[in-house]
Amino acid sequence: MSDAPQREQRVLSGTHFMLGDHACAEGALAGGVDYFGGYPITPSTEIAERLARRLPAVGGKYVQMEDELGSIMSILGASAAGARSLTATSGPGFSLMMESIGLAAMMELPCVIVDVQRASPSTGLPTMVGQSDILQARWGSHGDYGMAAFSPASPQECFDLTVHALNVADQYRIPVFLMMDEVVAHMTERVVIPPADEVPLVHRKRPDHKPGAQRHLPYAVGEDGVPAMAHAGEGYKVHMTGLTHDERGYPALTPATHNALVNRLVDKVRHNAQHIMRYDEFELDDAETVVIAFGCTSRSARQAVRQARQRGAKCGLLRLVSVWPFPEQRIRELLQRGTVRRFVVPEVNLGQLRREVERLTQLPVQRINHAGGAMPTPADILEVLL
Amino acid sequence: MTATSAVIARDHPNDPLLRSDRFPHILCPGCGIGTVIHCYVEAMAASGVPLDNHVCVSGIGCSGRAAGYVNVDSYHTAHGRAIPFALGIAIHKPELRVTVISGDGDLTAIGGNHFIHAARRNMNLTVVCINNFNYGMTGGQAGPTSPRGSITSTAPKGVHDRPFNLPDLARAAGASFVARWTILHVRQLRDAILRGLQKPGFSFIEALSPCPTNFGRANDLGDGMAEMEVYRQRCRIVQELPGFDELDIDFVDEERPIAVGNFVDIDRHPYQPVGADAFDNVPNGTQRVHHPVGEE
Structure with missing residues (x-):
């Protein structure tokens, strides 16, 4: 700050x-x-x-x-x-x-x-x-x-x-x-x-040496795959480019450099997905129907699950707080219980996140969609849950 | 020891200003981009601003590679977007002297909107546009500054569109300093960049440069030296911004001069972000802050 x-x-x-x-x-x-x-x-x-x-x-x-x-x-x-x-x-x-x-x-x-x-x-x-x-x-x-x-x-x-x-x-x-x-x-x-x-604040990792003391390599990484960041005006003489680059930040236009770089860019999220990801669960313990929803739609979904439970339907809600990374591991765990019979995915689009759920299961994935302008109401979702 | 070897210096005085570990560079024989980089680093050294406070930002293209060769914090960004990236740096750290070096296509075709708005704001930036009249890196396609009638790979019968007149564009958009030189005018170009670095607000320096591999070859301009000879014969130094048509460049009409010079050098209020004091004693934030208008 x-x-x-x-x-x-x-x-x-x-x-x-x-x-x-x-x-x-x-x-x-x-x-x-x-x-x-x-x-x-x-x-x-x-x-x-x-x-x-x-x-x-x-x-x-x-x-x-x-x-x-x-x-x-x-x-x-x-x-x-x-x-x-x-x-x-x-x-x-x-x-x-x-x-x-x-x-x-x-x-x-x-x-x-x-x-x-x-x-x-x-x-x-x-x-x-x-x-x-x-x-x-x-x-x-x-x-x-x-x-x-x-x-x-x-x-x-x-x-x-x-x-x-x-x-x-x-x-x-x-x-x-x-x-x-x-x-x-x-x-x-x-x-x-x-x-x-x-207020919890986490800041970017910074170089552990002073400028000029040794050559600064803007993209040298340790095990976590995240380089320490030197800023403009600090004397580190950084170079950054959108071209495929090496540890110095210099263009290195080879397939091998590219492959290693892009894999690292993807892996630093993939390997830390469990720390980045957030979701919450509602009535999932014995759920046969799992509703997966995010944003405003998850509010309708929660109300629908509550009403469906009152009528005896065993359903629950997996609310995605982080949509990406997508909680694949958690969905696989739910599937391993053997109690889940189907998924329901309400969203204000024509089934974008449904595809992500379908990728993980052979079970039926029912969609509740609206192209936009209105969101699925609790009644729209309840009708599918009962 | 021969007479020749005696004058070969082991080091060049500008070496510390360049990322010499990146040499040999990618530029073609006869290209003018290296000369512009040379002028920039000499202006930087002469500016009195510590080297650590200089930042160079480029877009994409041959000229966009300039940021990769200067030994200061440097950023080779996306096509057309060097100016807003530079703006972000200059706003967050106003003590830095941020220079954008990029090409005519990058700055005034795909990036034209950012160019005029940065000039309108009189943002504290020095923008050096290396104008080689075509898209060089991709093989010599027509660009926004290709003179009418010039041959390019995407205008095989001659460019049909009217070209941008960059000094006039910069002036009209509100730049405080506007110059045009060629890479033949090494001292004038360095001094113009230096003036830009020292002047608050938006400075624009157009540097005309040969592109013998693409534009020069397609238009029978010969090699880089031959195009420099064209500059030597036809450039006319003027003190005031010439009329719109007089700024046009025509390589076919041998009688037509090329106007160069420091055309505009005025004092206007440089950009200042809204400061905390703007909200003093204004509980609802609606009271007007007085901004002086026009030249000082």
């Missing part, structure tokens, strides 16, 4: 009645964001508006960029200079950012991209809900790379997961996505912000 003068409290400790988008902005502040570069787009605009007001007042920097191509690149530049940085957008802007997300992965520049999903494709329904960017978050930029994505189901989680996303981005030097949706973004609920010294 910068030591620039602060005229306001950075962490608004206390209990609030707060909009999801505003809770995300407060999470960014509590999580130590120094720089926000963004371009207004519904339904994420309230994040930019809140930060335009609050970030300068706590010593941070806010720039409204000319487009989302610029937004993402400006947060990568700030990250290279040592900033905790974040941008917020929605589907059309998220699409524009895709190329540079690959650059973030390749240069290993920590950053957080908030995507408040709306009904898509194209301009779609700008003010209405969607969950159809969830595969784009995983696969949107060309090539293989490691990343993580979290999907809050409440304003409280908008706060908590923004902090977590910033920590994960720094710890593993990866792009991290906060995959919100319009319903959660525009929902107002109780948000409890802890005292400043209780």
